[in-house]
Amino acid sequence: VKKITTHQLQNMKERGEKISMLTAYDFSMATILDAAGTDVLLVGDSASNVMAGHETTLPITLDQMIYHASSVVRGVSRAFVVVDMPFGSYQGNSSEALRSAIRIMKESGAHGIKLEGGAEIKESVTRILSAGVPVMGHLGLTPQSIYKFGTYTVRAKEEAEAQKLVDDAQLLQELGCFAIVLEKIPSELAKRVAETLTIPIIGIGAGPHVDGQVLVVHDMLGINKEFKPRFLRRYADLHTIMTDAVTNYIKDVKSLDFPNEKEAY
């Protein structure tokens, strides 16, 4: 299989072919998503919520991200694997940022990293890029700053914040980022960014006028029932399928139906 590269993602934008991206945190899921043809797998720090049960993305550590990332990389033969740099591993100190990025690349075998923010993290982005590590930006709703925002509502509805987002996106492109995720912002603003910039813009809750889409895989598979923002489309109801399967297993164990003769040695 031909592996996806940053160069191919760039070509996809130029051809108008939309980029498909999903999160992945473990080997088994990564194998399925890769074989189905997902272009980019994101080892998101949403693992903090989805895998570890934390309320925010802040607690997950660099070691934990590397564990998830290395599991995902072992399941992939085609997809481009991007790993979120966790909160505290890159903000405010570009040499620590570089050290963290190098640890992710070396210890997991991933293909690139993602970090949240624009002008504030300029030095970190520059330094990581100068080491030859592909960097994906992330603007709009940036969950590592949740205690600054206070809520998970739509970002950049006001012109001042919208203008800062446009400037940050432009800056990230100039620094050399290969793509940018825009999370939970008005469709028209995302369109403006995708049309202005030459690098791929991947949206989540950012409308259709961008170069690709990303969703948290557990959300789109319907594993988790509670989280239902407007931007989420559910492609399966695995919560029900899994609950039914487990209920039937329990019933069969209790009723001595499982295992039967064919299932025993």
Ligand code: KIV
């Ligand atoms: O951590 C994550 O899942 C993300 C995506 C929602 C873009 O950053």
Ligand code: NA
């Ligand atoms: Na993230």
